[in-house]
Amino acid sequence: MDTKVSVLVEQHLALLAEAGKSPATLTTYRSAVRKLAKFTNALRVGDATPGRLNAVVRSMRAAHGARMARHGRTLLRGALQIAVLNDVLGSNPVAQVSRIESVRKPKGAPALNADQLPEPLGRLRASLACEDIDLIDPITLLAATGLRRSELLALRWTDYDERTDTITVGGKVARMEGEGLKRLPSGKTDASDRVVPLPALALAMLAKRSQRAFWGQQAMIFPSSTGHIARPGQLQ
Structure with missing residues (x-):
């Protein structure tokens, strides 16, 4: 429970690499990990409540946009699933974190025939x-x-x-x-x-x-x- 969430995030990233995730995806996730670290560096697994994690994701969205916040949420979910599988947590708290919705952008130019x-x-x-x-x-x-x-x-x-x-x-x-x-x-x-x-x-x-x-x-x-x-x- 004293393990830092950021440590599990790095473990999750390593598992994704072992599983054969594409280099482009891993590059995107590594960028997200660096941004996520600013908001989770002191957060420990035992303190990773849905409310705290929701605040992390919202802060990431405010700082880096909806797309990067979604990557952050995905990484947190995978990281804390490691704690679930090791019987440290009974359930994954990220499941209760609100999903990130993008602001609908104006439609572009119509397609040409x-x-x-x-x-x-x-x-x-x-x-x-x-x-x-x-x-x-x-x-x-x-x-x-x-x-x-x-x-x-x-x-x-x-x-x-x-x-x-x-x-x-x-x-x-x-x-x-x-x-x-x-x-x-x-x-x-x-x-x-x-x-x-x-x-x-x-x-x-x-x-x-x-x-x-x-x-x-x-x-x-x-x-x-x-x-x-x-x-x-x-x-x-």
Whole structure:
């Protein structure tokens, strides 16, 4: 009962790593652990009542937002489950902690159908600013496929099959603690990959891009200007 909650949080994180949680998830949780420590550093298992834990989660939300508070609640639940399984606690007090609800954000722009795409894509291609920072090609493929930004920036030329007019989506870009941006597999097996058929506008763009100096010579289809993995934030 005298064990600090923060100690159990670290144990829970180690168990998640042993269980094969993805590196991206572990990086997110480690960030949450550091933020959570400010509010739980002196809290001991015997004092971890639902009321105190609820205050911790609310404080974390006020300081770091709803998403990080949800991660904190998840970590606390896993940590104190260790105490339950070791017969230190009779039940997990986090079960009574209020869930974190996000404030509903205003809806974004409405989705465009195929007939509406030519006009904005035409304006995109005419933009010298977008051309200078290599936004035209990646946004064209985003519009053509609906991929996530992290998936788009993980695409390699070897994923593109000119014979079948398809591209294999099998990776994502994520920032790893102490390592920077890395390309990670989408899932644990090759079955997690998916093959996406490409429309004519995407095929035309890729054919032209593959012949361009520098861009067509890199391993990644959409690298940074230095040839490294590009940040998903660049496409916001």
